[in-house]
Amino acid sequence: MINRRSLTFRLVFWYCGLLMVLGGAFSAYVYIGFGHYLRETLRITLSARAEAAWDLVRQAGDNPAKLAQWVEQRFAPEAFERFMRISRDGQVIYVSGPLHGRLKEPAAIAKPWADDLGRLREVPLTAGGSMQIYSVAHDTADGHHVVIETGRTSDALDAASDSLEATLLVALPILLLLAAGGGYVLVRRAFAPLADMITAAEALTFNSPHNRLPLAATGDQVEELGHSLNRMLERLDHAYQHARRFSADAAHELRTPLTIMRGELELIALRDDVAADIQASVGNALDEGVRLGQIVESLLSLARLDSIGGKREHKRVDLRALTIETIDQMQLVAEAKAIALTCAEGVPLTVLGDRDRLKQVMVNLLDNAIKYTPAGGRVWVEMAAAGDKARVTVSDTGIGIAPEDQPLVFERFFRVAASRGESGAGLGLAIVKSICLAHGGSVTLDSGPGQGSRFRLELPLAG
Numbered sequence: 254m255i256n257r258r259s260l261t262f263r264l265v266f267w268y269c270g271l272l273m274v275l276g277g278a279f280s281a282y283v284y285i286g287f288g289h290y291l292r293e294t295l296r297i298t299l300s301a302r303a304e305a306a307w308d309l310v311r312q313a314g315d316n317p318a319k320l321a322q323w324v325e326q327r328f329a330p331e332a333f334e335r336f337m338r339i340s341r342d343g344q345v346i347y348v349s350g351p352l353h354g355r356l357k358e359p360a361a362i363a364k365p366w367a368d369d370l371g372r373l374r375e376v377p378l379t380a381g382g383s384m385q386i387y388s389v390a391h392d393t394a395d396g397h398h399v400v401i402e403t404g405r406t407s408d409a410l411d412a413a414s415d416s417l418e419a420t421l422l423v424a425l426p427i428l429l430l431l432a433a434g435g436g437y438v439l440v441r442r443a444f445a446p447l448a449d450m451i452t453a454a455e456a457l458t459f460n461s462p463h464n465r466l467p468l469a470a471t472g473d474q475v476e477e478l479g480h481s482l483n484r485m486l487e488r489l490d491h492a493y494q495h496a497r498r499f500s501a502d503a504a505h506e507l508r509t510p511l512t513i514m515r516g517e518l519e520l521i522a523l524r525d526d527v528a529a530d531i532q533a534s535v536g537n538a539l540d541e542g543v544r545l546g547q548i549v550e551s552l553l554s555l556a557r558l559d560s561i562g563g564k565r566e567h568k569r570v571d572l573r574a575l576t577i578e579t580i581d582q583m584q585l586v587a588e589a590k591a592i593a594l595t596c597a598e599g600v601p602l603t604v605l606g607d608r609d610r611l612k613q614v615m616v617n618l619l620d621n622a623i624k625y626t627p628a629g630g631r632v633w634v635e636m637a638a639a640g641d642k643a644r645v646t647v648s649d650t651g652i653g654i655a656p657e658d659q660p661l662v663f664e665r666f667f668r669v670a671a672s673r674g675e676s677g678a679g680l681g682l683a684i685v686k687s688i689c690l691a692h693g694g695s696v697t698l699d700s701g702p703g704q705g706s707r708f709r710l711e712l713p714l715a716g
């Protein structure tokens with residue numbers, strides 16, 4: 254399917270359109286010019302013949318029979334499909350014979366008007382076609398007015414024009430086709446580096462910050478554009494690295510004062526000589542301090558995942574054992590909420606990666622499932638191998654997620670309005686997604702309001 258908006262199509266289209274207009278104009282010019290040239294050549298030939306006949310008229314004097322004989326000898330008009338008529342003082346003194354099948358009565362051809370003299374005029378023939386006649390007038394020394402007409406059928410003229418017309422009609426479309434084909438190939442070749450750059454640009458992500466656009470050494474504007482875009486990517490990369498370092502540093506710097514603050518608050522909370530209302534306030538501040546600490550830890554995790562692609566270690570991890578272990582550890586939390594947390598036996602799944610981070614993924618998903626499922630609900634985990642991928646699904650019978658929120662839950666700090674009452678900062682799923690991507694895997698969500706949720710992890714199996 255041709256893309257009409259593509260630059261290649263538009264360039265070739267306009268270029269062929271222009272070529273068609275110019276080719277048409279040039280052909281018309283050649284055709285008309287050639288017609289003029291042929292008529293002019295014929296006029297010169299006929300005028301030379303009329304001048305030769307005038308010589309004969311002068312030599313023949315008052316003897317028309319002699320004139321006729323000389324003209325026949327010299328020009329043989331009928332044999333060459335020619336016409337000749339000589340009049341003196343309005344009286345025809347010689348006229349050539351009929352042309353076989355073309356001109357029955359040469360004498361019946363109308364005499365030239367005064368303004369026909371010295372130029373060609375066209376006379377239709379009885380059996381189709383036409384004849385070009387040139388007329389010239391001379392006065393003899395003894396005062397007679399002689400008009401000489403010489404003519405010839407337009408057949409050669411018409412044939413030459415027709416053959417030129419046919420050539421142009423065939424040549425022009427072929428030329429256009431060749432130009433369109435050639436233009437298409439050339440434009441495509443010129444734009445090939447652009448297509449490569451588009452493909453490379455589509456594949457650029459912040460996970461591959463050092464990748465740049467491929468540059469073909471064409472020395473043209475396309476190469477220049479590539480250099481400019483690569484310089485822009487360089488600047489963006491610097492800015493992005495700077496922002497990442499900033500959040501990592503900020504999270505890191507916040508850790509120590511937060512720990513000290515929590516320690517101090519815990520000490521106050523333990524003191525007996527503090528009034529109960531102050532102790533309650535200190536307890537609240539401590540809770541918020543713990544929450545703040547969790548947010549800072551999550552931010553630090555994300556910053557580290559961003560900066561090192563998340564895969565610190567590259568070891569074989571038994572994903573099934575890791576999942577079962579995590580589920581066992583989360584049983585207490587589930588029981589406290591009267592939620593049945595179960596796991597199908599599954600198959601052995603070994604992946605390459607960082608065990609601690611993969612554990613973090615399971616903890617975050619299970620924690621969410623328990624958190625967003627009302628008491629008496631169910632959370633279950635299934636494990637399977639799908640091709641060369643390990644697949645782990647965490648399903649629950651919880652509140653579910655509306656379709657419009659589903660693409661957003663993996664964003665940093667996004668929380669569905671309905672779940673704001675629960676603890677959390679909206680970073681858990683962002684961490685899950687970052688870890689999965691860093692392990693060459695993916696996480697997808699299948700959910701609906703009131704229908705529970707199913708998070709599906711896919712990670713490449715170790716070879």
Ligand code: ADP
Pocket residue numbers: 617621622623625626649651652653654662667668669670672676677678679680681682683705706
């Ligand atoms: P939070 O710390 O708020 O749980 P997450 O990034 O883990 O942050 O989750 C983002 C949002 O996605 C949550 O606030 C919640 O609204 C929604 N969510 C996550 N898991 C579930 C689930 N199993 N069921 C319903 N909603 C969920």
